[in-house]
Amino acid sequence: MEFTINLNKQHDSDAFFGGSMKLAWLIDTTTYIDDNVDSKDVFVVSLSTIIDGKPYKDTEFESSNVFFEMLKENGNGAKTAQPTPQDFIETYQHIQEEGYTHVIAIHPSSALSGTYNSSLSTAQTFPMEIHVIDSGTGSFPQKDLLEQGRKLAEDGCSFDEIVNQLESYKDSSELYLLPRNLQQLKNSGRVTNSKYLLSSLLNIKLLLKLEHGKIELEVKSRGMKKIEAYLVRHIDEAIAKGVERIGVLHAGNEKEAHIWKERILTLNRNIQVSVEPLVPVASVHTGYETIAIGWINTNK
Secondary structure, X not given: OEEEEOOOOOOOHHHHOOOOOOEEEEEEOXXXXXXXXXXXXXXXXXXXXXXXXEEEEHHHOOOHHHHHHHHHHHOOOOEEEOXXXXXXXHHHHHHHHOOOOXXXXXXXXXXXXXHHHHHHHHHOOOOOEEEEEEOOOOHHHHHHHHHHHXXXXXXXXXXXXXXXXXXHHHHHOEEEEEOOOOHHHHHOOOOOHHHHHHHHHOOEEEEEEEEOOXXXXXXXXXXXHHHHXXXXXXHHHHHHOOOOEEEEEEOOOHHHHHHHHHXXXXXXXXXXXXXXXXXXXXXXXXXXXXXXXXXOOOOO
């Protein structure tokens, strides 16, 4: 589902603001942004994690490594919380005060988080041209949507052109999860008790896929070799279809993430492969030492 607030349907959205557009990007902490990413025009609303009964804003952790140590020691039963309505009000207010005329907000799947709906509800109270995107995904594919949108803006595309492209791009997103175990996914309700029992009692490994906004079982196997071969084959097929950027995310096991990076590069050395920490809210739900691999295909 997506929603555009059009303040004057009789006029082009750019012309309504005197022919000029000042575009802001609104994301949340399900999108990983490091110091290498230009943060100009990007505004971030923070989700929260609750570890050992204590709440933390995702933006408050000193580093990813500090968070992963906390997750390792006290991750069982950890929880997450979406931004409060006041968080969104203050952020949209800040964007307006900075003189932005247009906003594109990109949020995780509405089937997994209420963040999208909260942002959408708040956006309706502000006099800017705002489009709120339910990405249907999270993590690296969501970050790639942001980066592709900013590139379109730099190339001189109009607001409507950028929105239409991003809505098209998001349907090509794929995100795979290789959890070390399913305890946290069960605790958070992302995986059913039956799948959890199947994995733990029979020592069966699972490959999960975030598809159509929900986490689904893709492959199950005793041992990892079959799953690794399946995922490598699927990545190879995605590259053949035009995927150029792939993210390998880790919840505290960076060494394994780099092993996956090398596997991918043996398929095609021209592919851009990024190794990044899995964001706190995703790590809490999937568990310590989860590996995630994702992409979007902008060449479809």
